[in-house]
Amino acid sequence: MISSCRTAEYSSKKFRSGSLSKIVVSGVVYDTSIDSxxxxxxxxxxxxxYWTGPNGRFICSLEExxxxxxxRHIGLEVITTEPFSLKKGDSLELNFRMRTDRTPLVD
Structure with missing residues (x-):
């Protein structure tokens, strides 16, 4: 493992595998309001x-x-990560913990 990060909203683990020619990013999105x-x-x-499947998982391949x-999801707060610098052979596990958006629609 190269690095890891954990905040209230997301956690990440970056791995290095010289055998991969692409960058693989995968993870799970959780809804904390229903704990699922x-x-x-x-x-x-x-x-x-990219969209999560029925199990909340996503996976994608990226260039350097x-x-x-x-x-993002309707009714939940948007979570945006800090920037990640990714190179060929990197794998990134990124898990999001979303919560209800309590922002009023109208003032």
């Missing part, structure tokens, strides 16, 4: 959107670069 995985959450990476990841 969250299907159909959007994981936004730049201009691309610097990335911020956002988890």
């Amino acid at each position: 995985v969250l299907p159909n959450a959007a994981i936004v990476i730049g201009d691309s959107v 670069g610097n990335y911020k990841f956002s988890a």
Whole structure:
């Protein structure tokens, strides 16, 4: 493992495997209000959107670069990570813990 990070909203673990030619990012999105995985959450990476499956998991392959990841779902607060610098052979495990968005729709 190269590095790890844990906040109230997400946790990450970055691994290095010289045998991979692509960067693999995977993880799970949880809804803390119901203490369960969250299907159909959007994981936004730049201009691309990936969706979690019925088990709350997502997986994607990326090119080298610097990335911020956002988890989004209707009725829940958006979570955006700090930037990650990813290189060929890196794997990133990224788990999100989403909570209810209490922002009023109208003032």
